[in-house]
Amino acid sequence: xxxxxxxxxxxxxxxxxxxxxxxxxxxxxxxxxxxxxxxxxxxxxxxxxxxxxxxxxxxxxxxxxxxxxxxxxxxxxxxxxxxxxxxxxxxxxxxxxxxxxxxxxxxxxxxxxxxxxxxxxxxxxxxxxxxxxxxxxxxxxxxxxxxxxxxxxxxxxxxxxxxxxxxxxxxxxxxxxxxxxxxxxxxxxxxxxxxxxxxxxxxxxxxxxxxxxxxxxxxxxxxxxxxxxxxxxxxxxxxxxxxxxxxxxxxxxxxxxxxxxxxxxxxxxxxxxxxxxxxxxxxxxxxxxxxxxxxxxxxxxxxxxxxxxxxxxxxxx
Numbered sequence: 001x002x003x004x005x006x007x008x009x010x011x012x013x014x015x016x017x018x019x020x021x022x023x024x025x026x027x028x029x030x031x032x033x034x035x036x037x038x039x040x041x042x043x044x045x046x047x048x049x050x051x052x053x054x055x056x057x058x059x060x061x062x063x064x065x066x067x068x069x070x071x072x073x074x075x076x077x078x079x080x081x082x083x084x085x086x087x088x089x090x091x092x093x094x095x096x097x098x099x100x101x102x103x104x105x106x107x108x109x110x111x112x113x114x115x116x117x118x119x120x121x122x123x124x125x126x127x128x129x130x131x132x133x134x135x136x137x138x139x140x141x142x143x144x145x146x147x148x149x150x151x152x153x154x155x156x157x158x159x160x161x162x163x164x165x166x167x168x169x170x171x172x173x174x175x176x177x178x179x180x181x182x183x184x185x186x187x188x189x190x191x192x193x194x195x196x197x198x199x200x201x202x203x204x205x206x207x208x209x210x211x212x213x214x215x216x217x218x219x220x221x222x223x224x225x226x227x228x229x230x231x232x233x234x235x236x237x238x239x240x241x242x243x244x245x246x247x248x249x250x251x252x253x254x255x256x257x258x259x260x261x262x263x264x265x266x267x268x269x270x271x272x273x274x275x276x277x278x279x280x281x282x283x284x285x286x287x288x289x290x291x292x293x294x295x296x297x298x299x300x301x302x303x304x305x306x307x308x309x310x311x312x313x314x315x316x317x
Contacts, residue, residue, distance in 0.1 A: 007157050015157040026090040030103050031243055033091055034084045041083020045076050055079070055289035063212030064284060077285040081239065085131050088245075092134060093165040097141055104138040105240070108249030112144045112192070115233040115252040121187030122231040122252065123221050127198035127276040128288035130237030134245045136171055136194060139235075145170035147186035148194040149179050183224060192233065195221040197269075198276050198288075202296050207305050208270040210277050216296035216303065222268035226255060232268070234275045238286045250275075256317075266306050270314055 007015075025033060045052055055075040059066060066074065092100065115122040124146055126132050136148055148166060150173050153159040166173050174182035174193070183193050197217060198210075205216035225232055231252035240246050255268040280287045298305050 007155075011155045011157050014155050018158060018161070022090050025087060026094060028091075030088070030091055030099075033087050034239075034243055037084035037087035038080040039083070040087065041080040042076065044083065045079035048079075051290040052079070054292055058289045058291075058293065059284070061211075061213060061294065062284075064281065066284075074284050075289060078287070078289050081286055082288070082290075084239070085133075088131070089133060089165070092137060093161075093168075097169075100138055100141055102244075104134050104245045104247060106138050106142060106247045106249075108235075109139070109142060109144060111249040111251050112139065112233060112235075115231045116144075116190070116192065118231055119190050120228065120230060121190050122192045122233050123225050123272075124192045124194040125197060125221070125232055125234045125272050125275060126194065126236060127196055127279075128291065129198075129276065129279055130239070130247075130286045131245050132196060132237065133166070135235055135237050135247050136166060137168060138245075138247055140169035140171045143170075144192075145172075146192040146194050147172045147174050147182065149174045149176060149183065149196075151176045180220065183220070187224065187228060187230070193224075195272075197221055197272050198293060199291065200293050200295050203302050205296070206266055206269060206303050207298060208266070208273045209311070210273050210293070211280065213294045214298055214305070215273065215294055217269055217273055219265050219269050221272060222255075222265040223261075225268045225272075226257060226261065226264040229254065229257065232272060234272075234279075236279045238283060263310055266310060267314055 025036070028036070052075060055078055056071055059071040059074055092103070095103070126135060136146065139146070148171055150166065152175060153162055163173055172186070174186065186193050199218070201216040201218045203216070204218065206219045207214045208217050209215070224230060231254055233252045234250040235247065237245050237247045253271075255264065255271050257264055296302065
């Protein structure tokens with residue numbers, strides 16, 4: 001039986017704030033909303049010392065070779081980007097198909113079709129880079145829907161709004177609780193399942209290399225990819241100079257199998273993480289640096305590091 005929630009005062013206040021923002025801002029032109037969002041992001045960068053510090057610490061620790069001036073510039077750009085992203089969602093959630101196509105440019109759909117043509121389902125890989133919500137929305141509008149794994153919002157009043165947005169043009173949402181069963185069902189239907197693979201998995205992950213550091217990463221996508229020999233379809237997005245969101249699908253790939261399930265899962269997770277890392281290195285401004293991606297580090301009670309020969313073998317391949 002589904003658990004019921006009684007909205008708290010905070011839930012109601014958050015929902016009221018959303019309705020006010022949606023009513024006042026949701027009808028503004030796309031370009032105006034983007035400019036306003038970047039301004040709000042810049043304001044948060046100025047006043048939110050905690051997340052500003054996290055972003056800068058992450059950038060300094062990453063092996064991007066950035067000077068301190070560049071670290072501060074990228075952190076500021078990141079805040080501005082996410083301000084525009086969140087305000088843009090107010091517009092996208094009510095946009096017509098013509099408006100979505102005007103604001104979101106999709107490239108490489110032939111790679112989606114190639115992955116789907118194998119008929120056994122596939123892993124659609126992305127991260128918190130660019131505008132992942134616009135990726136799922138735009139591709140489903142073009143008839144390339146998928147199942148998206150997501151966590152219910154903490155606010156039960158806002159969760160229906162989020163779920164309706166994600167499912168607007170045919171996507172389905174698999175909740176993280178019970179996600180394995182939903183993922184397997186979608187794969188058996190030959191559908192793609194979307195994973196955002198750049199969150200700290202705490203003690204429930206496996207350690208892979210990312211931006212010169214160990215990163216605890218959920219192994220679920222890698223386990224499915226190797227067990228069922230699934231293609232992996234990378235897709236990323238970013239804003240262009242004209243104010244549009246560019247969505248680009250890359251060619252699908254598969255990870256070689258050795259017959260060692262644990263090793264193959266690690267190799268698949270490392271390979272997928274490397275694709276996200278490569279995109280971050282192209283332009284780090286669009287990644288979510290405010291998240292403590294590298295908070296969980298090897299230590300007592302945490303997952304073991306992979307055997308040295310695995311890491312060296314993967315780096316040499």
